Amino acid sequence: NAGVMQNPRHLVRRRGQEARLRCSPMKGHSHVYWYRQLPEEGLKFMVYLQKENIIDESGMPKERFSAEFPKEGPSILRIQQVVRGDSAAYFCASSPLGQGAVVDEQFFGPGTRLTVL
Amino acid sequence: AQTVTQSQPEMSVQEAETVTLSCTYDTSESDYYLFWYKQPPSRQMILVIRQEAYKQQNATENRFSVNFQKAAKSFSLKISDSQLGDAAMYFCAYRSGNTGNQFYFGTGTSLTVIP
Numbered sequence: 001n002a003g004v005m006q007n008p009r010h011l012v013r014r015r016g017q018e019a020r021l022r023c024s025p026m027k028g029h030s031h032v033y034w035y036r037q038l039p040e041e042g043l044k045f046m047v048y049l050q051k052e053n054i055i056d057e058s059g060m061p062k063e064r065f066s067a068e069f070p071k072e073g074p075s076i077l078r079i080q081q082v083v084r085g086d087s088a089a090y091f092c093a094s095s096p097l098g099q100g101a102v103v104d105e106q107f108f109g110p111g112t113r114l115t116v117l
Numbered sequence: 118a119q120t121v122t123q124s125q126p127e128m129s130v131q132e133a134e135t136v137t138l139s140c141t142y143d144t145s146e147s148d149y150y151l152f153w154y155k156q157p158p159s160r161q162m163i164l165v166i167r168q169e170a171y172k173q174q175n176a177t178e179n180r181f182s183v184n185f186q187k188a189a190k191s192f193s194l195k196i197s198d199s200q201l202g203d204a205a206m207y208f209c210a211y212r213s214g215n216t217g218n219q220f221y222f223g224t225g226t227s228l229t230v231i232p
Contacts, residue, residue, distance in 0.1 A: 033219065042121075042208050042222035043162075056219065089160060095218065106220065108154075108162035 004029075004094050004109035005074075012115045019079040019086070021112045025094030032075040033106060034067060037089040049075060082116045089113045119144045121211050123223035130199045131231050137184075138194045138226045140209030148214030151185065151192045156225070157205040165207070168192065170214070196228075204230045 005024040013019050025032050030051050035043040048056040049069040060067065064082075069075040079086055090113075093106035120143045130136035142151070153165040168176045168185050175183050180200075184193045196203055209223040 031218070035220075035222075040224075042123075042224045043220070044222070045219035048218060059219070091162060093162075093220075105164060105167070106218075111160050111162075113160075 004092055004107050006090075006092050006109035006112050008112060009110060010113050010115070012117065013082045014117050015083055016081050019082050019114055019116075021077040021079075021090050021092075021114070022074040023077070023092030023094075023109055024074040025092075026096075026107055029094035029096045029107070031095040032069050033093045033095070034075075034077050035091045035093065037091060037111070039088070043091055046077075079114075082114075084116045087114055087116045119146075119149075119211050119213070119221045121209050121221050121223040123207075123209055123226050125226045126224070127227045127229070129229040129231055130196070132201060133198055135195060135197045136199055136228065138196075138207050138209075138228070140192045140194070140223055142190050142192065142209070142211050142221075144190070144211065144213075146213055150212045150214060151183075152210040152212070152220070153181070153183070153192075153194045154208045154210060154222075155203075155205045156208060162208075166194065199230050201230050201232060204228055 007022050032049045034046040037043045045059040047060050047067045064080045066078045089111045091111045092109045095106050122141045149170045152167045155163045155165050166176050166178045166181050180197045182195045206225045208225045210220045212220050
């Protein structure tokens, strides 16, 4: 059973370009979480999605950021018109269980390191 | 929102010795889960140990154990017989048992293991 896959592992963009980060959850997992890790900081929650639904986007910046998890294919975190402050490591985690579950471990992907020049 | 505090940005330990990493958290909830994650230079997040708040017994995983003090809202990680491979960033994390599934992470402790 392959783990959580993220690609690309490294992404370089110039200011104003778009960044697309992909996350394929573990097989059988239908819940995906995105976190951002700024340098020298811990991971900060961004968004929680199930297939075709955004459950909690309370950690997402209001502008330029969007996320989706379609019925088929990976989850996508999209950042439009990137700025230098978007440079960070973006982690995806997946879980087989959802809200209300007794306990659900989140399995993390290796992250995508975004660098904005 | 819940907050997780790790007051030790850096720690070091001699190989084969024991080290304790501190973590405190703030919550008004009674049902929650606590985790320690390890992040080596590869940046992969690896679950080390977890604790359910309703359990009084401290969790143990081989050389890793926790000291969970619910009243004090403290959740420290003890690493016994430290090995060179234990060198990494360690993050303490909190997850509510009631509302949502997001993790709240501390800022991390960088552990160096001295040969």
